[in-house]
Amino acid sequence: QSALTQPASVSGSPGQSITISCTGTSSDVGGYNYVSWYQQHPGKAPKLMIYEVSNRPSGVSNRFSGSKSGNTASLTISGLQAEDEADYYCSSYTSSSTLFGGGTKLTVL
């Protein structure tokens, strides 16, 4: 199974909104509502930001939101802050594994 497809990089200015896409197939992203998103700062472990497409764990800012349409999931970060600069990964359930996206580097200008 191939990794999910994410843009290599996105950028935005403080206060703006950005969206990161995650494209898979009907066997993963499109077939199940088990898409999750992770934030990873340099030298740190990944942190769960969104699970089951659009749910936020306790403690995660409501500036982070998730959605899905067909085989593509999206993570939107509104009101960008400097601390949001990090790598972001999507993940999806499949019938035989867990798949990750290649990762997107978010730069806050």
Add this chain to the structure above:
Amino acid sequence: EVQLVQSGAEVKKPGESLKISCKGSGYSFTSYWIGWVRQMPGKGLEWMGIIYPGDSDTRYSPSFQGQVTISADKSISTAYLQWSSLKASDTAMYYCARQLGYSYPDYWGQGTLVTVSS
């Protein structure tokens, strides 16, 4: 509080064996799967496989099948990832994470850096 605490960094030579660990606490260790994820230097996350400590049911990603062994000792709430013969290409950070089957990892360990160099 759910915690996964991994063993410390390792420096090994090619051909050596290695077993790293991940100890869970703050939840029922036998009720969730534990997954292992590789992150090579400067690269993305790669899912390696999972184990259900309750009955040691283990599943591997095709990319890692036969390359590593995942095991667990439920009596001490610890999961393991081991290699019988390391290669330089095994140099990476390895994370364990709690999972509900293949759905999604929620809590992550701090990572174990494995360096393989002659």
